[in-house]
Amino acid sequence: MIAVTPGEPAGIGPELVCRYASENSTPLVAIASQALLESTCQALDIDLVLEPFDPTQAVTNKPKTLYVLDVPLAVPTTPGQLNASNAHYVLRTLEIATDYCLDGTFEALVTGPVQKSVINDAGITFSGHTEFLCERSQCERVVMMLATEGLRVALATTHLPLKDVPNAITAELLESIISILHHDLVSQFGIAQPRILVCGLNPHAGEGGHMGREEIDVIEPLLTKLRSQYQWHLTGPLPADTLFTPKHLKQADAVLAMYHDQGLPVLKYKGFGNAVNITLGLPFIRTSVDHGTALDLAGKGIADLGSLKTAITYAEAMIEATHTQQATST
Numbered sequence: 001m002i003a004v005t006p007g008e009p010a011g012i013g014p015e016l017v018c019r020y021a022s023e024n025s026t027p028l029v030a031i032a033s034q035a036l037l038e039s040t041c042q043a044l045d046i047d048l049v050l051e052p053f054d055p056t057q058a059v060t061n062k063p064k065t066l067y068v069l070d071v072p073l074a075v076p077t078t079p080g081q082l083n084a085s086n087a088h089y090v091l092r093t094l095e096i097a098t099d100y101c102l103d104g105t106f107e108a109l110v111t112g113p114v115q116k117s118v119i120n121d122a123g124i125t126f127s128g129h130t131e132f133l134c135e136r137s138q139c140e141r142v143v144m145m146l147a148t149e150g151l152r153v154a155l156a157t158t159h160l161p162l163k164d165v166p167n168a169i170t171a172e173l174l175e176s177i178i179s180i181l182h183h184d185l186v187s188q189f190g191i192a193q194p195r196i197l198v199c200g201l202n203p204h205a206g207e208g209g210h211m212g213r214e215e216i217d218v219i220e221p222l223l224t225k226l227r228s229q230y231q232w233h234l235t236g237p238l239p240a241d242t243l244f245t246p247k248h249l250k251q252a253d254a255v256l257a258m259y260h261d262q263g264l265p266v267l268k269y270k271g272f273g274n275a276v277n278i279t280l281g282l283p284f285i286r287t288s289v290d291h292g293t294a295l296d297l298a299g300k301g302i303a304d305l306g307s308l309k310t311a312i313t314y315a316e317a318m319i320e321a322t323h324t325q326q327a328t329s330t
């Protein structure tokens with residue numbers, strides 16, 4: 001079973017989930033407000049039956065059906081209008097979803113977009129699903145990786161102000177990020193010997209130390225150590241501006257970028273609308289859309305479904321890969 005959280009109630013998440021369930025037969029359990037989903041279907045004329053979810057019963061593959069585990073909103077919503085009063089609702093849906101994934105009720109969680117700012121406006125420190133799921137699952141570290149046809153980009157740091165990035169790039173951080181990335185490319189993506197390209201942090205990878213020393217002091221020694229210890233295929237640190245070119249990418253299974261806007265603009269330029277955001281290193285599968293709440297489109301029924309479809313397709317494939325791995329290891 002796959003759980004889905006539509007995310008911010010005033011964003012495009014609820015309508016995308018309802019439209020997906022109306023048009024596709026993958027059985028999904030939405031952890032969300034039943035009233036919100038009902039009003040969304042009514043407003044946009046979406047043909048969908050909302051069935052109460054019973055955790056003791058398996059869901060069946062019924063067309064035009066969405067199972068719902070009801071989590072009431074604090075206050076009714078208007079599409080496109082944020083209300084901090086519903087921030088706790090958003091987090092509650094994520095808590096319930098995570099806990100049901102951890103106890104094995106769901107095999108995967110697919111998340112819709114949340115509005116990070118409004119959660120913080122409600123007085124809750126929140127930087128993203130990735131960090132939230134890491135903490136709730138009591139993981140020491142997880143890795144954000146976005147993927148689209150022909151490109152996978154993982155991040156060494158995630159939702160961090162740019163000024164804090166250089167100090168965060170330590171050998172300890174990079175070793176655990178690369179280890180999780182390598183492990184999950186093998187186990188979840190079936191790549192026997194993953195080839196990973198690692199970006200430098202500074203322009204031209206530091207220009208021999210004249211434009212920053214993180215490459216010389218931290219990244220290169222760590223890559224050398226990991227190569228000799230594990231024989232992993234790690235290339236870098238490479239200048240990020242020319243790393244994202246076919247010559248390099250055709251020899252890679254994934255790229256590790258040092259920070260959010262070093263890697264994600266390239267990925268989204270290539271695949272926005274057909275990309276997926278995956279959290280590696282969790283004890284369960286989590287995929288997500290590549291876009292945000294798109295408040296400008298909410299309630300209009302015109303937002304593109306492509307990324308939600310991709311996120312669900314990846315979750316299904318990763319479930320399959322996990323089953324195959326379990327079968328071969330027993």
Ligand SMILES: NC(=O)c1ccc[n+]([C@@H]2O[C@H](COP(=O)([O-])OP(=O)(O)OC[C@H]3O[C@@H](n4cnc5c(N)ncnc54)[C@H](O)[C@@H]3O)[C@@H](O)[C@H]2O)c1
Pocket residue numbers: 007012111112113114115116117129277288289290291292293294295296297302303304305
């Ligand atoms: N997975 C997530 O939870 C997630 C991902 C990205 C951004 N966000 C959050 O979303 C909020 C808004 O972020 P933003 O404005 O930078 O990005 P956004 O993705 O919401 O919007 C950027 C542009 O893309 C368009 N767009 C987005 N999704 C679309 C879709 N499905 N179909 C057609 N057009 C679409 C929007 O109309 C807008 O023009 C922020 O709080 C951000 O942190 C959440």
Ligand SMILES: N[C@H](C(=O)O)[C@H](O)COP(=O)(O)O
Pocket residue numbers: 127128129130131264277288289290291
């Ligand atoms: N960094 C993501 C992106 O740009 O698409 C996005 O903010 C969502 O991150 P979480 O999955 O951690 O919420």
